[in-house]
Amino acid sequence: MSAEHLQEAAVDEEGTESADVHQFVTFVVGGEVFAVDMAPVQEIIRLPAVVRVPLAPSSLLGLANLRGKVLPIILLRRIFGFPEQAHDDATRALVIDVGQPLGFVVDRVASVISVRSEQIEPVAGIQGTFNSELLTGILKDVGGFAMVMVLNFARLVAQEFAEIAQIARGTAMTGGVLDSSADNEDKEASDELQLVSFAVAGQEYAIDITSVQEIVQIPETIVHVPNSPTHVLGLMTLRERLLPLVSLRSLFALPARALDEKSRIVVVALGQAAVGIITDSVSEVLRVPLAQVDRMPGLLAREDALSDITEICRLDGGRRLVAILSVDNMFKHTVVQEALKTVDGMNANTHDEQPGEDRSDEEEQLVVFRLAESEFGVPIESVQEIVRLPDELTPVPKAPAYVEGVINLRGAVLPVIDQRKRLGLPPIERNDRQRIMVFVLNGVRTGFIVDTVTEVLKIPKAAIETAPRLSGEQARLLGRVANLEQQGRMIQLIEPAHLIDTTELADLNT
Numbered sequence: 001m002s003a004e005h006l007q008e009a010a011v012d013e014e015g016t017e018s019a020d021v022h023q024f025v026t027f028v029v030g031g032e033v034f035a036v037d038m039a040p041v042q043e044i045i046r047l048p049a050v051v052r053v054p055l056a057p058s059s060l061l062g063l064a065n066l067r068g069k070v071l072p073i074i075l076l077r078r079i080f081g082f083p084e085q086a087h088d089d090a091t092r093a094l095v096i097d098v099g100q101p102l103g104f105v106v107d108r109v110a111s112v113i114s115v116r117s118e119q120i121e122p123v124a125g126i127q128g129t130f131n132s133e134l135l136t137g138i139l140k141d142v143g144g145f146a147m148v149m150v151l152n153f154a155r156l157v158a159q160e161f162a163e164i165a166q167i168a169r170g171t172a173m174t175g176g177v178l179d180s181s182a183d184n185e186d187k188e189a190s191d192e193l194q195l196v197s198f199a200v201a202g203q204e205y206a207i208d209i210t211s212v213q214e215i216v217q218i219p220e221t222i223v224h225v226p227n228s229p230t231h232v233l234g235l236m237t238l239r240e241r242l243l244p245l246v247s248l249r250s251l252f253a254l255p256a257r258a259l260d261e262k263s264r265i266v267v268v269a270l271g272q273a274a275v276g277i278i279t280d281s282v283s284e285v286l287r288v289p290l291a292q293v294d295r296m297p298g299l300l301a302r303e304d305a306l307s308d309i310t311e312i313c314r315l316d317g318g319r320r321l322v323a324i325l326s327v328d329n330m331f332k333h334t335v336v337q338e339a340l341k342t343v344d345g346m347n348a349n350t351h352d353e354q355p356g357e358d359r360s361d362e363e364e365q366l367v368v369f370r371l372a373e374s375e376f377g378v379p380i381e382s383v384q385e386i387v388r389l390p391d392e393l394t395p396v397p398k399a400p401a402y403v404e405g406v407i408n409l410r411g412a413v414l415p416v417i418d419q420r421k422r423l424g425l426p427p428i429e430r431n432d433r434q435r436i437m438v439f440v441l442n443g444v445r446t447g448f449i450v451d452t453v454t455e456v457l458k459i460p461k462a463a464i465e466t467a468p469r470l471s472g473e474q475a476r477l478l479g480r481v482a483n484l485e486q487q488g489r490m491i492q493l494i495e496p497a498h499l500i501d502t503t504e505l506a507d508l509n510t
Contacts, residue, residue, distance in 0.1 A: 020116055020117050021114050021115065021116055021117075022037065022114070022115050022116075022117065022120070023037070023038040023039075023112065023113070023114055023115075024036060024037060024038060024112070024113050024114075024115060024139070024148075024150065025038055025041055025044070025094065025109065025111075025112055026109070026110040026111055026112075026113060026142075026143050026145070026148055027092070027094065027106040027107075027108065027109045027110055028106065028107045028108050028110060029076045029077060029080060029082065029106050029107055030077055030080060030082030030083070030085075030107070032080075032149065033110065033145045033147070033148045033149070034106075034148065034149050034150070034151050035113070035139060035148045035149070035150045035151065036094065036096065036150070036151050036153060037136075037150070038112065040096050040097045040098065040153065041094060041095070041096055042095040042096065042097055042101060043095045044092050044093070044094055044095070044109055045066070045092065045093050045095060045103070046091070046092065046093070047073075047087050047091045047092070047093055047105060048064040048065070048066065048071075048073070048093070048103075049064065049065075050062030050063060050064050050073050051063045051064075051374050051375075051490045051492070052372065052373060052374050053072075053374075053470060053474065053478065053492065054371075054374075054423030054424055054425060054474070054478070055423060055424060055470075055471055055473045055474040055477060055478065056470040056471055056474050057160060057161060057470060057471060058078055059074055059075050059076075059078040059079045059160055060072060060073070060074055060075075060470055061073040061074065061075050061105060063467075063468065063481065063490060063492075064103065065483060065485055065488075065490060066095070066101075066103075067485075068483065068485045069101070069483070070465060070467065070468060070481050070483055070490065071095065071101055071102070071103050071468075072102050072103065072468045072470060073093060073102075073103040073105060074102055074103065074104050074105065074160075075105050076104050076105060076106055077105070077107075079156065079160050085107065087105070090107065090108040091105065091106070091107065091108070092105075092106055092108065092109045093105050093106070094106060094109070096153050098153050098154050098157045099154075099157075100468060100469075102153075102157065102468075104153070110143060110144075110145075111143050111144075113139075113142055113143045115139055115142055119139060119140070119142065120137040120138070120139060120150070121137060121138045121139075121140060122137065122138070123135040123136070123137060123138055123149075133155060133159070134151060134152055134155055134156050134159070135149050135150055135151060135152060136150045136151075136152045137150045138150065161470065161471070191289060191290050191291075192287050192288060192289055192290065193208065193286075193287070193288045193290065193293060193313070193324075194208070194209045194210075194285065194286070194287050194288075194385070195207065195208060195209060195285070195286045195287075195288060195313070195322070195324065196209050196212045196215070196266065196282065196285055196286075196456075197282070197283040197284055197285075197286050197322055198264065198266060198279040198280070198281060198282045198283055199279065199280045199281050199283055200248045200249060200252065200254065200279055200280050201249060201252075201254040201255065201257075201280065203323065204283065204320070204321070204322045204323070205248070205279075205309075205322065205323045205324075205325055206286065206313070206322050206323070206324050206325065207266065207268060207277075207324070207325050207327060208324075208327070209285065211268050211269060211270070211327040212266060212267065212268055212269075212456060213267040213268065213269045213274060213365075213456075213458065214267045214365065214455065214456045214457050214458045215264055215265065215266050215267070215282055215455040215456040215457070216238065216264070216265050216267065216276075216455050216457065217263075217264065217265070217454070217455060218259050218263050218264070218265065218278075219236045219237070221236070222234040222235070222236055222245060223235040223236070231246055231247055231250045231251045232244055232245065232246055232247075233245040233246065233247045233250075233278060236265075236276065238267070238276075239458070239460070243267065243274060243275070243276045244275055244276065245265065245275075245276040245277075245278055246275055246276065246277055246278065246330075247278045248277055248278060248279060249278075249280075251308075251330075252308075257280065259278070262280065262281040263278065263279065263280060263281065264278075264279050264281060264282040264455065265277065265278055265279075266279055266282065268327050268330075269327075270327055270328065270331045273331065275330075275331070277330075282453075282455075283388075284385070284386040284387055284388060284435060284453070285367075285383060285385045285386040286313075286315075286322070286385060286387075287384060287385040287410075288313045288315070288322075289410070292313050292314050292315065293311050293312070293313045293314075293324070294311065294312050294313075294314065295310070295311055296309050296310055296311060296312060308325050308326055308329045308330050309323045309324065309325060309326070310324060310325070310326040310329065311323075311324040312324065362460060362461055362462075363458045363459060363460055363461060364379065364458070364459050364461060364464065365379070365380045365381075365456065365457070365458050365459075366378060366379060366380060366456070366457050366458075366459060366482070366491070366493070367379075367380050367383050367386070367437070367453065367455075367456055368453070368454050368455050368456070368457050368491060369435070369437065369450040369451070369452060369453045369454060370450065370451045370452050370454060371419055371420060371423065371425055371450055371451050372420070372425050372426070372451070374492065375454070375489060375490070375491045375492070376450075376478075376491065376492050376493070376494055377457070377459075377482060377491045377492070377493050377494070378437070378439075378493070378494050378496055379496075380456060382439055382496040383437055383438070383439065384438040384439060384440055384445065385438045386435050386436070386437050386438070386453055387409065387435065387436050387438065387447075388432075388435065388436070389430065389434045389435060389436055389449060390407055393405030393406065393407055393416055394406050394407070396415070401421060402417050402418050402421035402422045403415060403416070403417055403418075404416045404417065404418045404449060407436075407447070409438070409445075409447075412445065414436075414438065414445055414446070414447050415444075415446055415447065416436060416446075416447040416448075416449060417446065417447065417448050417449070417499075417500065418448075418449050419448045419449055419450050420449070420451075422448070422499070422500070428451070433451065433452040434449055434450065434451060434452065435449075435450055435452065435453045436448065436449055436450075437450055437453070439496045439499065441496065441497065441499060441500060442497075446499075446500065448499065457491075459482045459484070459491070463482050463483055463484055463485075464480055464481070464482050464483075464493065465480065465481060465483060466479065466480055466481075467479055467480055467481040467492065467493075476495065476498045477494060477495055477498045477499065478492045478493065478494060478495075479493070479495055480492075480493040480495075481493060
């Protein structure tokens with residue numbers, strides 16, 4: 001119900017409207033009846049699906065998508081200290097503008113009423129039963145209720161979300177590109193390769209990360225092209241453009257396998273052309289010293305079946321071999337060239353973008369991972385590498401509770417932090433889907449355990465907005481959110497520089 005409809009209902013109920021008449025929306029929370037002046041009420045909605053937000057006040061249920069805008073949803077029962085109650089068909093959220101739109105969950109909305117000024121009484125009479133500082137007055141014998149308490153939502157927000165008010169008074173947070181200078185201090189990558197590794201039929205392969213545009217999940221719909229080579233599985237739509245999908249299993253003459261929830265598409269680029277490579281699963285982001293990389297033996301490199309593999313890297317003392325694929329060689333395949341020509345023609349007929357147009361300045365490339373039931377993202381340039389979680393970590397005496405321990409990463413000690421504990425989320429048992437994301441924070445390489453790394457994704461900057469300010473720490477760490485309305489996704493963007501404060505970081509480095 002919109003604000004316009006609310007006003008129409010109020011006028012209809014009284015039959016007239018004057019300067020001395022006030023409109024209120026009445027609602028029930030925990031058996032108590034409240035009212036709010038209708039002026040700041042934007043609309044009344046059913047309780048939407050929400051995304052949980054770490055480091056936010058306990059009264060915040062989460063963030064919802066309201067017609068393309070991010071809307072915080074707040075539980076009035078928790079603010080008032082009332083017992084928790086399951087939501088039902090009567091549950092509603094009042095969308096109220098208190099400097100920024102907020103949704104307040106109520107048990108039910110009663111009615112819209114019109115009240116004359118003389119019917120509004122002072123609040124002194126109920127000081128013993130309710131915090132009168134949150135009230136602006138009392139309505140008696142209106143709307144079928146003996147007493148209705150008029151809530152001042154501006155005061156309520158200032159009390160419950162004190163840090164929001166403080167942040168709002170200060171300098172507004174910028175919504176621009178994150179400054180990754182702190183992460184670039186340790187760029188000694190000249191003697192290393194940074195690779196995205198993935199599995200196909202039990203073998204590990206890798207591609208230079210500079211050739212990887214993004215990593216996405218298998219779409220619901222793949223368009224099969226008639227008379228196409230068996231290597232080309234079909235086409236998918238990726239941000240309004242068609243992308244040919246090539247099966248590595250077919251290209252390498254490996255047994256076919258049905259796609260599942262672990263399957264991923266690695267989007268690789270050569271110039272302005274792009275191809276989606278279908279893999280069984282994406283493993284991790286590797287930083288491999290050049291000393292551990294060998295050229296493919298010349299005799300094998302001449303074999304057609306192995307011409308795409310140009311190098312082999314030796315990990316774990318030579319026990320783990322990862323084949324490095326050449327994107328240049330893969331794009332030389334006749335089947336890939338034919339698929340690209342077909343797609344170029346189709347894209348030219350269906351898209352206004354000119355050939356060669358660079359959209360990189362309109363997008364941000366993110367590594368997306370999951371914690372609990374929520375998705376988070378960090379700029380890809382801030383991620384040093386992504387590694388598997390070892391069976392054991394060496395504990396650190398007297399370390400903060402969120403520090404799981406340290407591991408040996410190529411001869412260097414890496415402190416490892418449980419990101420769930422860091423963000424106040426419930427713990428889970430260790431499993432093989434967890435990964436350690438490695439960042440460089442103020443010159444200190446630090447690892448953070450996440451539930452799973454799902455994809456590398458390019459997101460239009462138009463879909464990224466400043467996150468609602470819910471607490472000081474949340475605003476610093478989770479200051480932006482990618483609202484992908486058409487996909488029904490909301491990805492909270494982490495500022496890596498604020499993953500851990502400077503003092504704690506210095507302690508870890510001692």
